[in-house]
Amino acid sequence: MSTLSRKCVPFTPFDRTLDKSTVALVTAGGVHLKDQEAFNIADELGDLTYRVIPPDVDSSQLMVTHHHYDHADADADINVVFPIDVLRDLVEEGFIAGVAKKHVGYMGYTMQLKAMYEGTAHEIANEIDKGSRADLVVLTGG
Amino acid sequence: MRGIPTVLITVSPEVSAQMRPPRALYPKGFKVGNSLGRPNMRELQRQVLRDALTLLTENTRPGDYVTHEYPDYGEQHEPPKVKQ
Numbered sequence: 001m002s003t004l005s006r007k008c009v010p011f012t013p014f015d016r017t018l019d020k021s022t023v024a025l026v027t028a029g030g031v032h033l034k035d036q037e038a039f040n041i042a043d044e045l046g047d048l049t050y051r052v053i054p055p056d057v058d059s060s061q062l063m064v065t066h067h068h069y070d071h072a073d074a075d076a077d078i079n080v081v082f083p084i085d086v087l088r089d090l091v092e093e094g095f096i097a098g099v100a101k102k103h104v105g106y107m108g109y110t111m112q113l114k115a116m117y118e119g120t121a122h123e124i125a126n127e128i129d130k131g132s133r134a135d136l137v138v139l140t141g142g
Numbered sequence: 143m144r145g146i147p148t149v150l151i152t153v154s155p156e157v158s159a160q161m162r163p164p165r166a167l168y169p170k171g172f173k174v175g176n177s178l179g180r181p182n183m184r185e186l187q188r189q190v191l192r193d194a195l196t197l198l199t200e201n202t203r204p205g206d207y208v209t210h211e212y213p214d215y216g217e218q219h220e221p222p223k224v225k226q
């Protein structure tokens with residue numbers, strides 16, 4: 001298995017135009033649906049799992065479970081870390097073509113950086129790559 | 143797998159820069175927890191998202207981050223520093 005040099009920046013060129021592109025959101029801010037299992041913030045090592053968020057989600061059905069940033073503002077308006085309504089606005093104004101079929105929330109605090117980097121990150125990339133129809137991804141922390 | 147183009151919105155630019163993201167926007171002075179701005183400031187949130195997406199069409203230098211100022215955000219916050 002090849003390993004990327006630390007100095008090597010993974011860079012995929014963007015060779016479309018935004019107005020023809022479908023966008024997926026991936027956030028480390030601990031966002032999930034209220035009826036999904038919450039991230040395990042009692043685990044000191046951090047939770048390595050992720051949640052898939054559907055494109056037609058009602059933003060009032062989203063919440064944050066994360067103990068390493070003050071998410072009071074996200075609790076009031078999830079768009080400050082997971083801009084799903086904002087993305088829809090940009091589709092309506094024609095800035096982008098569409099909202100991807102899958103979005104992802106995970107809990108970015110971890111003491112298991114290698115496992116997150118070698119495991120979760122690949123799983124999230126696969127999730128987006130297979131079936132989200134995303135042309136690009138916007139990443140946010142908190 | 144060919145790879146998926148990405149852009150990061152970061153409110154901890156020095157921390158993020160360590161991982162050398164391919165494209166990154168730092169909205170100046172936004173506090174941690176406010177990546178797109180403050181609650182219900184929808185037009186500001188739209189502008190931040192438009193600016194982040196626009197980086198995909200620009201000749202960015204991978205590993206560097208681009209700083210944009212948003213006067214409507216209001217009170218400025220210092221971003222987390224990297225411990226030396």
